Structures are given as C-alpha cells and as structure tokens.
Amino acid sequence: MTPRRRLAGIGAFTLASALLLSACGGGSGDDPxxxxxxxxxxxxxxxxxxxPQNPLIPTMTNETYGSKVINNLFAGxxxxxxxxxxxxxxxxSIETDxxxxxxxxxxxxxxxxxxxxxxAQSFVDAWNYGxxxxxxxxxxxxxEPIEGFSYEKDSELTGLKVVSDTEFTVKLTQPExxxxxxxGYAAFMPLPESFFDDPEAAGETPVGxxxxxxxxxxxxxxxxxxxxxxxxxxxxxxxxxIDLIAYTEEDTAYNDLLxxxxxxxxxxxxxxxxxxxxxxxxxxxxxxSAVIQVVNVPEYLPEYxxxxxxxxxxxxxxxxxxxxxxxxxxxxxxxPATDFTSPVIKGWSDDxxxxxxxxxxxxxAKKLWAEAEDIEAWGDKPITIASxxxxxxxxxxxxxxxxxxxxxxxxxxxxxxxxxDEFLDARDNETLTGLFRGGWQADxxxxxxxxxxxxxxxxxxxDMGYSSKEFDAKLKEANGADTPEKAIELYKEAQTILFKxxxxxxxxxxxVTAGYGEDVDNVVFGWDSDPLLYQVTKSE
Numbered sequence: 056m057t058p059r060r061r062l063a064g065i066g067a068f069t070l071a072s073a074l075l076l077s078a079c080g081g082g083s084g085d086d087p088x089x090x091x092x093x094x095x096x097x098x099x100x101x102x103x104x105x106x107p108q109n110p111l112i113p114t115m116t117n118e119t120y121g122s123k124v125i126n127n128l129f130a131g132x133x134x135x136x137x138x139x140x141x142x143x144x145x146x147x148s149i150e151t152d153x154x155x156x157x158x159x160x161x162x163x164x165x166x167x168x169x170x171x172x173x174x175a176q177s178f179v180d181a182w183n184y185g186x187x188x189x190x191x192x193x194x195x196x197x198x199e200p201i202e203g204f205s206y207e208k209d210s211e212l213t214g215l216k217v218v219s220d221t222e223f224t225v226k227l228t229q230p231e232x233x234x235x236x237x238x239g240y241a242a243f244m245p246l247p248e249s250f251f252d253d254p255e256a257a258g259e260t261p262v263g264x265x266x267x268x269x270x271x272x273x274x275x276x277x278x279x280x281x282x283x284x285x286x287x288x289x290x291x292x293x294x295x296x297i298d299l300i301a302y303t304e305e306d307t308a309y310n311d312l313l314x315x316x317x318x319x320x321x322x323x324x325x326x327x328x329x330x331x332x333x334x335x336x337x338x339x340x341x342x343x344s345a346v347i348q349v350v351n352v353p354e355y356l357p358e359y360x361x362x363x364x365x366x367x368x369x370x371x372x373x374x375x376x377x378x379x380x381x382x383x384x385x386x387x388x389x390x391p392a393t394d395f396t397s398p399v400i401k402g403w404s405d406d407x408x409x410x411x412x413x414x415x416x417x418x419x420a421k422k423l424w425a426e427a428e429d430i431e432a433w434g435d436k437p438i439t440i441a442s443x444x445x446x447x448x449x450x451x452x453x454x455x456x457x458x459x460x461x462x463x464x465x466x467x468x469x470x471x472x473x474x475x476d477e478f479l480d481a482r483d484n485e486t487l488t489g490l491f492r493g494g495w496q497a498d499x500x501x502x503x504x505x506x507x508x509x510x511x512x513x514x515x516x517x518d519m520g521y522s523s524k525e526f527d528a529k530l531k532e533a534n535g536a537d538t539p540e541k542a543i544e545l546y547k548e549a550q551t552i553l554f555k556x557x558x559x560x561x562x563x564x565x566x567v568t569a570g571y572g573e574d575v576d577n578v579v580f581g582w583d584s585d586p587l588l589y590q591v592t593k594s595e
Contacts, residue, residue: 095282097295098593100575102319102586103308104299105445106275108476110258113244114185114192117516118479119496119585122241123299127280127588128263129244130288132159132178133235139345139399139500139582141236144288145173145245145264147221149238154230160222166285167247168268175223177245179215184251185242186212193515194242196508200227200234200534206513229535232542233501240498266290266589267297275301290589293577297588303445303474309570318575318593319586323568324447328386335570341388344584345397345497346565347505348389350440350455350490352558354520358433366427368557371438371490372412373420374462380454381563388568392561395550396505397497399582402543409554413561417462424463437466439489443478444471448492455562482518493518493559497583502546506530510558521558 107121116125132146143149147160165173184190186198188209198204202214214226227234237243245264250257261269266288267280278299282292300317302308305324311317313334323331332339352359352368359367377391390398392413393405427433438459442448449469456467470489472478481487495516497504507530508514512522526549533545553559569586571578575593580586 095291095293095295096592096594098574098595099296099298100294100318100588100591100593101298101300101316102588103302103305103312103317103321104278105303105475106301107278108479109193110255111261111269111272112192112250112254112258113181113241113246114190114194115258116241117193118475120299120301120475122496123585123588124269124278124280125241125244125261126265126585127267127297128261128265128269129241130165130263130265130286130290131239131241131244132161133239134288134290135239135500135581135583137579137581137587141239142289144239144290146238149235151235154232154234155227157225157227157234158218158222159225162287163221165264165287167262167264168283168285169247169249169262170285171247171249172220173245173247173264174220175217176220177247178243179212179217179223180248180251181244181246182215182242183212184246184254190254194240196511196514196516197237197240197242200229200231202226202228204228229531230537231534232536232539233499233503233534236501237499237504242498266292270296277301290587292589293592294589295593295595305447312570312572315572315574317572319569319571319578319591321569321584321586322446323570325384325450326447328384328388328568331568331570338571338573338578340567340569340571340578340580342567342580343399344565344567344580345399345500345582346567346584347392347395347397347495348562348565349392349395349493349495349559350562351493351519352490352560353485353487354522354558355485356489358431361431363427363430365557366423366430367433368560369412370420370423370427370463371459372557372560373414373416373423374459375455375560375562376415376458377413377563378415380451380458384451384454385563388566389563390566392563395510395553395559395561396502396546397564400497400500400502400505401539402502402546404547407547407554408551410550412554412557420462424465433465437468439468439470440492441470441472441478441481441487441489442492443473443475445474451562452492485520490560491518494565496585500582502543503530503534506546506549506553507534510553519558521556523552523556526552526556 105120109115134144151157185192201212203212216224247262266286268283270279270281281296312320381389394407440452452469459467508516529549536542567580567584577592
C-alpha cells in the first residue's frame with residue numbers, strides 16, 4: 056500500500072501517469088529533509104496499530120496492521136508520495152515500448168539489512184515465490200499478468216528474465232495499462248537469499264531493504280522498528296525509530312494520545328468524532344483517502360444465492376440510509392458510496408449504471424424483499440454482520456441493523472469477534488454465518504486496485520469467494536486498454552456487473568480521521584490513509 060511520481064525511462068507513451076489519482080490533500084510536508092540542517096531527530100515515535108494477522112512476508116501481508124510494518128521494512132522499485140505520485144526508489148529506469156514487455160534497471164549498491172546485495176535476482180526470486188501455488192501467498196493474484204502464472208499448478212514465471220545483477224525483463228500476457236503503477240506495492244518487493252532457506256523464520260524476523268529494520272516483535276504488544284543505516288533511497292528516516300503499539304480498544308489509544316502517552320493515532324474512535332478537532336486543533340487530521348467500507352456477502356451461504364439471494368442483497372443495500380449514518384455517527388467524515396472505487400482515484404464516477412441500488416429507498420427495498428420471500432422464505436433467523444470488536448465498528452453496524460429492521464421487518468445483529476486477527480481467521484476459514492465487514496485501503500492509486508484484487512476470481516482479497524467470468528473478462532479488457540480514457544470506461548462497465556451481482560454492498564468512502572501529539576512534527580497522512588512515518592520528527 057503505497058504512493059508515486061513519474062517514472063524515469065518509461066518510454067514515449069505511458070498510461071500509468073494518466074491513471075494516477077488526483078491530488079488528495081495529503082499535505083505539503085512530504086519533504087524527507089523537513090528537519091532542515093539540524094539532521095534527523097532521535098526520538099522514538101509511538102503509533103497506534105494492532106497485531107498483524109500473518110507472518111511479515113511481503114507477498115503474504117494484505118491487511119493494514121502488517122502492511123504498516125512491511126512498507127517500512129522493504130523498498131520496492133517505486134514508492135508513492137503523500138499525494139500518490141510515483142517516485143523511483145530502487146528502479147533506475149523502467150522502460151517499455153508496448154506496455155507488455157518491460158526492461159527494469161535497478162540501482163547498484165543497495166543492500167539488505169543482513170549486508171547481502173539486492174540484485175535483479177532478488178526481485179525475480181521473490182516474485183516467483185509469491186506466485187507459486189504451493190506457497191499459498193495471499194498476494195499471488197498480483198502476478199497473474201506475468202507469463203507463466205498458473206492457478207492450477209506450480210510454475211515458474213517464464214516472463215521474468217535476469218539479464219544482469221542490475222537488470223531484468225518482464226513480459227506480460229497482454230499490455231497492462233497500469234502495470235508500472237503497481238510496482239510500489241508489497242507484492243513486488245525483493246527478498247534476500249536467506250529468506251528461501253527458512254521462510255517461516257524470515258516471517259518472524261524479516262530482513263528487508265527499506266528505511267527501517269525490525270528491532271523486536273512482542274506479539275500482541277508492540278513491533279519496534281529502527282533506522283536502517285544501509286538504506287539509500289529517498290525515504291530517509293528523520294527519527295530514532297517507530298514503535299507500533301497493538302491496541303485492542305481505539306478509545307484507549309485516543310486517550311493515550313490526549314494524555315501524552317502516544318504520538319500518533321491512525322484512527323479516531325467514533326466517540327470522539329464530534330470533539331477531536333477541538334481537542335487537537337491543528338494536530339487533528341481529517342482528509343480524503345483511498346479507503347472504502349463495504350458489507351460483504353459470502354458466496355457459500357445459500358440464503359444469499361440464486362434469484363432470491365440476489366434480491367435480498369439489493370433489498371439490504373436499499374434499506375441502508377447512508378446519508379443519515381455518515382452524518383449522525385461520523386459527523387461528515389464519511390461520504391456515502393456511489394461506486395466500488397474512491398473519489399480520490401482518477402476515473403471515479405457517481406453515475407455508474409446500476410449504482411441506484413446504493414440509494415436509500417425503503418419502498419423498493421420492501422418490494423425486493425417480498426419478491427425474495429415469494430421465491431424462498433427467509434425464516435425467523437436474524438441477518439448478522441460480523442466484524443472485529445477491538446476497533447470501532449459496532450456503532451455503525453448497529454445503525455445499519457436499525458435501518459434493516461425498520462425497513463425490512465427482519466431482525467439484524469452485530470456478530471463480534473474479540474480481535475481483528477480472530478475475525479480475519481474466521482473470514483478466511485469460511486466459518487462466518489452471515490454478512491461481514493469489508494474495508495479496502497488501496498495498494499496503489501488506480502481504479503483496477505479496487506476491482507481486481509477484491510472481486511477477481513481467485514484474487515487474494517476476494518474474501519467472499521465471488522467468481523464471474525463476465526467480470527473477469529471485462530477487467531482483463533480494461534487492464535489492456537490502449538488509452539487511459541478507454542480503460543476508465545471499461546472499469547465502469549466492470550462495475551455495472553458488480554452492481555448486478557452485489558458480492559459486496561458499498562457503504563461509504565472513509566476520510567483519514569487521525570491525530571498526533573505535541574512532541575512530534577512533520578506528520579503527514581498520505582493518499583491511502585497511512586502516515587509517512589519515516590519523515591516524522593521527535594526530539595528526545
């Protein structure tokens with residue numbers, strides 16, 4: 056989950072830059088030299104977080120708590136700045152004449168934190184590991200466009216060729232309109248040779264090439280990152296390190312911030328929405344970001360399948376008063392969704408055909424529910440919405456359930472899991488018995504990232520088990536479009552398919568609502584809602 060500038064050496068024509076998001080109020084403090092001539096500060100910055108669900112392996116990490124770690128331990132070919140512009144990081148150049156075959160040259164002299172060199176082979180080996188079926192990596196889907204990828208069997212990515220220690224080539228199965236833009240995402244990070252000797256151990260004590268190194272990981276308590284003295288990129292660390300604190304209550308984190316016991320809160324609890332800007336003044340953060348909240352529908356639940364099930368999905372969506380909830384609970388820090396992407400992404404639209412299903416329409420909702428009842432009776436069981444209870448979700452789930460009860464006359468309940476990782480495990484093991492919360496924080500700034508990784512067949516974040524040949528074909532067509540304008544229109548057509556099937560029910564777009572303490576400066580939250588931790592300064 057990352058940001059960007061224009062790539063050097065891309066060639067005369069590139070779709071990537073045209074598909075970047077429009078600037079999103081990330082702030083003007085995106086300067087790694089923000090501390091001036093005095094040099095980096097030495098204080099340890101404390102940040103609210105939680106326990107990562109998975110081992111700290113780039114191709115395995117697709118949730119926010121682990122991503123904050125991976126993005127600071129590893130450096131990719133490119134990185135993204137606060138506004139989502141692409142900057143070269145390890146790439147010296149990325150060149151293509153046809154958007155299908157790429158020649159990538161990396162900067163010489165980079166090292167992993169164990170002292171071994173980062174070479175072209177480090178990227179090729181890491182991508183092959185991530186793509187290999189038997190390794191069961193969450194982000195394997197991102198390698199699908201590369202020649203040799205298979206969902207059926209282990210295979211090498213034959214589209215990858217090492218030319219020298221500093222050069223490799225990538226051949227895709229078709230031109231891809233935003234392939235360059237994706238290369239700052241965690242899936243495309245390099246790995247050292249030591250990783251392949253013992254991946255399990257490496258997931259516990261990762262060796263990276265980014266601005267920080269892992270100092271310690273006390274599970275369910277704290278992850279400590281310290282500056283990587285060998286890092287050579289533009290994300291120069293301006294502090295003495297980062298301590299990511301695993302909170303189980305967002306109110307506790309916010310109170311620690313107010314009392315001076317925490318430097319940065321990345322998510323203000325709903326209990327403070329009406330007061331946090333007064334509490335924190337100029338240290339309050341409330342800005343647009345590439346985050347969407349949805350309610351997902353497990354495809355394995357028969358009551359949501361077939362004609363009756365699809366009518367129920369539409370009825371539930373139309374029973375939700377998004378305007379009322381975003382105003383009364385979130386004080387306007389959320390915006391009712393009108394599509395499956397985000398307003399800060401270029402190509403977003405509020406008039407995609409089929410999007411009327413997201414409008415509050417109680418009469419139509421009742422009608423659709425009654426039509427479903429005529430086909431197959433729901434019975435006396437409640438509609439349930441599952442989520443983790445260690446973050447502030449019950450408030451909005453209760454409000455959605457109130458809408459559903461009052462509109463459809465069906466009971467609705469919050470189904471809580473004590474912690475985020477327990478909720479994710481139940482979701483991944485398909486033991487949920489009803490609807491469940493889904494939140495998407497973009498990995499890279501393009502429309503495709505809100506569609507393929509979530510709704511593509513077999514995609515790593517397709518937690519519903521949704522599969523549509525029609526959608527997959529349209530997505531592939533959009534990815535291979537020869538102009539940005541054509542790609543955008545095709546991505547909209549892909550969304551009309553999603554509105555018909557409703558594998559997820561979009562709720563609202565989420566602002567970054569965060570804050571920081573008096574002891575830190577140069578705090579900037581990026582386009583994707585994450586703080587740029589490397590540039591935060593704090594004196595001892």
